[in-house]
Amino acid sequence: MSNSTLSTTDRSNRTESTDSEADDADAGGVLELDGVSKSYGTESVITDLSLSVEEGEILTLLGPSGCGKTTTLRLIAGLDRPDGGEVRLNGNVVSGGGTFRAPEERGVGVVFQEFALFPHLTAAENIAFGLKDLDEAERDERVRDLLDLVGLETQGDSYPDELSGGQQQRVALARSLAPEPAILLLDEPFSNLDVDLRVQMREEVRRILKEAGVTAVSVTHDQEEAMSISDRVAVMNDGDLEQVGEPEQVFQHPESRFVAGFLGYAGFLPGRIAGGVVETELGSVARDQIHGLAPEYDDTDIDILVRPDDVSAHPCGDGGEGHGKVVGKRYLGPTILYEVELHGGDTLLCMHNHDETVPTDGCVEVTLDAGHELAWFPREQRPETGPYSD
Amino acid sequence: MATEQQTGTGGGDDEQPLGLTVASGAVAAAVVVPLLWLVKTALEVGFAEALALVTRPTTVEVFLNSAVLVTLVTTACIGLGVPLAYLTVRTDLPFRRFWTVVVSLPLVIPSYIGAFAFVSAFGPRGAFQRLLAPFGVESLPEIYGLPGAVLVLTLYTYPYVFITTRAALKSMDTTLIDAARTLNHTRWESFKRVTVPQIRPAVAAGSLLTALYVLSDFGTPAIMKFDAFTRVIYVEFGTFGRDTATLLSLQLIAVTLLILTLESQIRGDERTTTGGRSGSPMPLGKWKYPALGFAALVATVALLVPLGILFTWLAQGVAATSGSLAFQPEYALNSVLVAAATAGAATLAGLPVAYLAARHPSRLSSVFERATYVGYAVPGVVLGLALVYFGSSYATPIYQTLYLLVFAYVIRFLPQAIGSLRASFLRVDPALPEAARTLGETPSGAFRHVTLPLVAPGLFGGAALVFLTTMKELPATLLLRPSGFSTLVTHIWTAYEQGYFGQAVVPAFILLFVSGLSMLVIITQEGYDVK
Numbered sequence: 001m002s003n004s005t006l007s008t009t010d011r012s013n014r015t016e017s018t019d020s021e022a023d024d025a026d027a028g029g030v031l032e033l034d035g036v037s038k039s040y041g042t043e044s045v046i047t048d049l050s051l052s053v054e055e056g057e058i059l060t061l062l063g064p065s066g067c068g069k070t071t072t073l074r075l076i077a078g079l080d081r082p083d084g085g086e087v088r089l090n091g092n093v094v095s096g097g098g099t100f101r102a103p104e105e106r107g108v109g110v111v112f113q114e115f116a117l118f119p120h121l122t123a124a125e126n127i128a129f130g131l132k133d134l135d136e137a138e139r140d141e142r143v144r145d146l147l148d149l150v151g152l153e154t155q156g157d158s159y160p161d162e163l164s165g166g167q168q169q170r171v172a173l174a175r176s177l178a179p180e181p182a183i184l185l186l187d188e189p190f191s192n193l194d195v196d197l198r199v200q201m202r203e204e205v206r207r208i209l210k211e212a213g214v215t216a217v218s219v220t221h222d223q224e225e226a227m228s229i230s231d232r233v234a235v236m237n238d239g240d241l242e243q244v245g246e247p248e249q250v251f252q253h254p255e256s257r258f259v260a261g262f263l264g265y266a267g268f269l270p271g272r273i274a275g276g277v278v279e280t281e282l283g284s285v286a287r288d289q290i291h292g293l294a295p296e297y298d299d300t301d302i303d304i305l306v307r308p309d310d311v312s313a314h315p316c317g318d319g320g321e322g323h324g325k326v327v328g329k330r331y332l333g334p335t336i337l338y339e340v341e342l343h344g345g346d347t348l349l350c351m352h353n354h355d356e357t358v359p360t361d362g363c364v365e366v367t368l369d370a371g372h373e374l375a376w377f378p379r380e381q382r383p384e385t386g387p388y389s390d
Numbered sequence: 391m392a393t394e395q396q397t398g399t400g401g402g403d404d405e406q407p408l409g410l411t412v413a414s415g416a417v418a419a420a421v422v423v424p425l426l427w428l429v430k431t432a433l434e435v436g437f438a439e440a441l442a443l444v445t446r447p448t449t450v451e452v453f454l455n456s457a458v459l460v461t462l463v464t465t466a467c468i469g470l471g472v473p474l475a476y477l478t479v480r481t482d483l484p485f486r487r488f489w490t491v492v493v494s495l496p497l498v499i500p501s502y503i504g505a506f507a508f509v510s511a512f513g514p515r516g517a518f519q520r521l522l523a524p525f526g527v528e529s530l531p532e533i534y535g536l537p538g539a540v541l542v543l544t545l546y547t548y549p550y551v552f553i554t555t556r557a558a559l560k561s562m563d564t565t566l567i568d569a570a571r572t573l574n575h576t577r578w579e580s581f582k583r584v585t586v587p588q589i590r591p592a593v594a595a596g597s598l599l600t601a602l603y604v605l606s607d608f609g610t611p612a613i614m615k616f617d618a619f620t621r622v623i624y625v626e627f628g629t630f631g632r633d634t635a636t637l638l639s640l641q642l643i644a645v646t647l648l649i650l651t652l653e654s655q656i657r658g659d660e661r662t663t664t665g666g667r668s669g670s671p672m673p674l675g676k677w678k679y680p681a682l683g684f685a686a687l688v689a690t691v692a693l694l695v696p697l698g699i700l701f702t703w704l705a706q707g708v709a710a711t712s713g714s715l716a717f718q719p720e721y722a723l724n725s726v727l728v729a730a731a732t733a734g735a736a737t738l739a740g741l742p743v744a745y746l747a748a749r750h751p752s753r754l755s756s757v758f759e760r761a762t763y764v765g766y767a768v769p770g771v772v773l774g775l776a777l778v779y780f781g782s783s784y785a786t787p788i789y790q791t792l793y794l795l796v797f798a799y800v801i802r803f804l805p806q807a808i809g810s811l812r813a814s815f816l817r818v819d820p821a822l823p824e825a826a827r828t829l830g831e832t833p834s835g836a837f838r839h840v841t842l843p844l845v846a847p848g849l850f851g852g853a854a855l856v857f858l859t860t861m862k863e864l865p866a867t868l869l870l871r872p873s874g875f876s877t878l879v880t881h882i883w884t885a886y887e888q889g890y891f892g893q894a895v896v897p898a899f900i901l902l903f904v905s906g907l908s909m910l911v912i913i914t915q916e917g918y919d920v921k
Contacts, residue, residue, distance in 0.1 A: 079824050
């Protein structure tokens, strides 16, 4: 019985607010980080990080462990003190320039990684914990509403250790939403749940956040999770923001090899721009199929980002040399990934349905068949080590 | 560039809360200062004179006596405590819960009461010899001296090893043993290669408690007439051998420090894991009855002998005694009063030290925490002596008052409160107070509403432990009590000194009861798991 005006803000409508990256420059965000840095001892965790979060959106900081995303969250919450830069909430400076506001004065809600439910309080008491300014009747009503919102109407009197993982997460969410925070922070909110429950809770958490209309920043290392719950993702690597944008945007047009590799499987096909086409080992690719290839890159070497679903492998014709040979095979259930080593030495992943078999001995031909523009990177940026995957 | 209001570069900004640090440092200083006076007093003895005192044969003999006593008792305690712990945790020993409780109970009996009972039972013309006289038994093996001291101290201190080992065995991940078994190890091999390294820190910790107890115990060597450090120090002090007492005290402290160092060597790297399901217990098979017999024998000797003796005295009627020695209910009240005051003071003093050590670990906080352990490592006789010097020359207003006595107790037993509190603070997920902060609580509000309720069991557990041990404390009480102030313990001591053993029965029973009660509190509060 969710409120229809709130629930319409679902994923199909996300594309309405395109080019949100351009808005980052505006100073109108609920939350703004400006040149924030933080180090522990001699180890620098975050350097010069700037980010803006808009009213009502769900933004996810995505990155490998140790990239500084949880630290960023703690700096926003005021649980840690930044070394430099400024954090603004609703336009007010909460840290930086000599001021530092304590967490309790910021109006931020946090859902902790392991939920941090107070074990000596019931679910209802946990939710009521932050509602100090309300009288008893109002408080009870608010707690009832929140239990309702998270679907735990009958569990109010249970203690945390009597609740399942999913229920604990719902309580944690309700507790942090109760004081109506300006912004809600979620630290790896699903890492503590079983895989099955995780997928289900993603949808559920997104519904609850949208229904509550709260602005949220979440942190995860799971790209699937980031893509499914967020309005925008911010990919972090080594204390820096690599790219901020809508999930589809970031996935299809990664701005760095790191982002390309971190979001989904990525292969890199070497090519050289020659007039209206790019010459590659797999043949010529029309120039207009490559996204935003500026004229100044004419006659240079580039790497085209190739996802496994963009390519397929087939047995060679008679006597043909093909493009390479199959060197690996990964079953993913409904699909199979074939790892093809091209004659030039690069490897591509080709995705096939489980009923299509590609011979693993002998040569194969690889067909590039993408229904969308392909991303690319200048060759000279190619790192020494192999391409990222997973 | 961004605004440049850096909060100090380089060092981590885990800011040390100033108030807490100061409070913690003050507690540490209060603990250490009286002992420094002991050193000062010792330095006033001339060097040549000191050297002569320290190297004369009797001093060397005292040292050897103590060393032998500690070694034998600690070895025996491991021999009793570890097998009993294994039997009650890992095997199918019948009535494991019952045995766990029974085998832990000797901890409730102060060793001097045990020594007292053993002397009356097995001494010359004691109860046991009289019982056997009709069978032509003229005399029993000598109980006085080393054998008696080892026997009594082992029986009343092995529970330290038993309890720490049990806890380690219970929390140990048993899938590790399964893993060893699947890697072609027999039960014995996997015990040696997996279980032993995992429980070694716990056994070492238990042995440390035992060794320190033995070294500092005053009552047992005194009653067993065995010349260990503590007995000689007390005797010398009583006969105005002040310099000897002081120097022996310093020696005793040196030996204590040596044991502490040894323990940290044995403990090794604490690479232990916890968790994991408990596997099925090891079947004892034909060893079931010997195992039961072993547990029953230990329990019988440790518990039934003293209880039997006490009941015999009770049956013989203790009312028929001279007025000055008769037991007064006031003694019990006095005991409870000082013990409760100590428990409260130790908990209050322990809070900042434990919190700082658990939540803001740094070199400074660990120095403060360690410093408070000094009082625990220093035997009661030595501490009593130090406070007599300190009190009579620098703190005359509180000398010969209950304040100084309680102060001595607090120094002595503070580590029990701190240990329990620190463990409780560590068990509280740091995210919980943080969560409270994000929900609008100030730091002190978060502490009061979240941290404190969660550490309350540990707080009461620690306080109960302090209460229990204070009730039983003998040497410092004897040295520092205001004249005319009698407690249960001093009354027992008077009865012993006057040779009217039967006079000790009422206070001994009360002490046993109070000790048992406190133990019960600890078991329920600390969740000491007897299953």
